[in-house]
Amino acid sequence: MAFARHGEGARGDLSALLSQVHPVFxxxxxxxxxxxSMLAGEFSLALGAVHMVAIFAAxxxxxxxxxxxxxxxRSEDDDHPLSEAGCKRALAGSTTLFFACLVGLWYLVDAWAAxxxxxxxxxxxxxxxxxxxxxxxxTTGYPAGIALAILGGFYVQTGTLAPVAIAFALVFLVLLSGVKVIDDEQxxxxxxxxEKRTVAVVIGPERARTAAYGLMALALALVVGFVLLRVFPPETTLAVVAFGAxxxxxxxxxxxxxxxxLVRGAYVFLALLLAAVWFRPL
Structure with missing residues (x-):
C-alpha cells in the first residue's frame, strides 16, 4: 500500500487520504x-479557484x-490511517499542488499574489x-491562515489590498484567536x-477563558467600529448580534x-458577513 496503514489496494489508500480532509476545519x-474574492466585487472564478485550491492544499x-x-x-494518538511513508508521500503531493497553484498565481496575477x-x-x-x-x-496559527486567505483572495482579484480587506482579516484574526484559546483549553x-505551552497551560484555564472571551468581544467591537467608519456595510452588525448570542x-x-x-457560531458569523457583502457591495 502506498499510503494506508489499514485496508488494501487503491480503495484503502483513497480512504486513508480522505481521512485527512476535515471539513469542520x-x-x-x-x-x-x-x-x-467577493469583497473585490466582480471577480474571476478562475483566479478565485486557483487561490482556493492553494488554500485547500495548505x-x-x-x-x-x-x-x-x-x-x-509524539506518540499522542492511538492510531493513524496513513503509514509513515504514506504521510510523507501525502505531504509531497499536497505541497506540490500548493506550489503549482503558487506558480499559477504568479503567472496569472503577479509575484505579490504568490x-x-x-x-x-x-x-x-x-x-x-x-x-x-x-x-x-x-493560538494564532489557524486564525492567521484565515486572515491571509481573505487578503490573498482579495488581492488575486484586484492586484491591491484595500482597507476593507485588511479590516475583515483583522476581525477574523482576533475572533478566531479567542475561539482557539477555548479549543486548546480542552x-x-x-x-x-x-510541556505543550498553550495559553491555558501558561496562564491557567480560568484566565485563559477570560482572555478568550475578551478577544472575541474585541473582534465584535471592531466590526461595529468599522461600520461606524463606513468601512463595513451596516448589515454586518447582524453578524455581531448572532455571534454575540x-x-x-x-x-x-x-x-x-x-x-x-463557537466554531458553529463562527460559521454563522462568516455566512452573515458574506450575505452583507454580497447584497451590499462595498
Missing part, C-alpha cells in the same frame, strides 16, 4: 478565500503533518511540532504533561461544548 479557510498539509507528528513522533499566499503553507507545514508549542503561535491536562451561551458550557458552539 477546512471549510472556513476555503470560504475565507472566496470571501476575499490546510491539507497541516492536517497530514499534524497527524504524522502526533502519532509517529508571496501573499506562501505564508499559509509555511504556517501549515510548521504548525507541528514548531509553532504549536508556543502560546502565541499555537487539552489543558495533557498539554501540561508534555452564541458566545454568551457558550460561556456557561464546558470547553468541549463551548468550542463546538
Amino acid at each position: 477546512m471549510l472556513p479557510p476555503v470560504a475565507a478565500s472566496w470571501f476575499g 490546510v491539507y498539509t497541516a492536517h497530514v503533518k499534524d497527524g504524522y507528528v502526533d502519532f509517529y513522533l 508571496l501573499l499566499t506562501l505564508p499559509t503553507w509555511l504556517i501549515a507545514y510548521h504548525h507541528a511540532p514548531q509553532l504549536d508549542t508556543n502560546p502565541i503561535t499555537a 487539552d489543558h491536562d495533557y498539554d501540561s504533561s508534555i 452564541v458566545a454568551a451561551v457558550s460561556r456557561r458550557a464546558d470547553s468541549e461544548i463551548a468550542t463546538m458552539l
Whole structure:
C-alpha cells in the first residue's frame, strides 16, 4: 500500500487520504478565500479557484503533518490511517499542488499574489511540532491562515489590498484567536504533561477563558467600529448580534461544548458577513 496503514489496494489508500480532509476545519479557510474574492466585487472564478485550491492544499498539509507528528513522533494518538511513508508521500503531493497553484498565481496575477499566499503553507507545514508549542503561535496559527486567505483572495482579484480587506482579516484574526484559546483549553491536562505551552497551560484555564472571551468581544467591537467608519456595510452588525448570542451561551458550557458552539457560531458569523457583502457591495 502506498499510503494506508489499514485496508488494501487503491480503495484503502483513497480512504486513508480522505481521512485527512476535515471539513469542520477546512471549510472556513476555503470560504475565507472566496470571501476575499467577493469583497473585490466582480471577480474571476478562475483566479478565485486557483487561490482556493492553494488554500485547500495548505490546510491539507497541516492536517497530514499534524497527524504524522502526533502519532509517529509524539506518540499522542492511538492510531493513524496513513503509514509513515504514506504521510510523507501525502505531504509531497499536497505541497506540490500548493506550489503549482503558487506558480499559477504568479503567472496569472503577479509575484505579490504568490508571496501573499506562501505564508499559509509555511504556517501549515510548521504548525507541528514548531509553532504549536508556543502560546502565541499555537493560538494564532489557524486564525492567521484565515486572515491571509481573505487578503490573498482579495488581492488575486484586484492586484491591491484595500482597507476593507485588511479590516475583515483583522476581525477574523482576533475572533478566531479567542475561539482557539477555548479549543486548546480542552487539552489543558495533557498539554501540561508534555510541556505543550498553550495559553491555558501558561496562564491557567480560568484566565485563559477570560482572555478568550475578551478577544472575541474585541473582534465584535471592531466590526461595529468599522461600520461606524463606513468601512463595513451596516448589515454586518447582524453578524455581531448572532455571534454575540452564541458566545454568551457558550460561556456557561464546558470547553468541549463551548468550542463546538463557537466554531458553529463562527460559521454563522462568516455566512452573515458574506450575505452583507454580497447584497451590499462595498
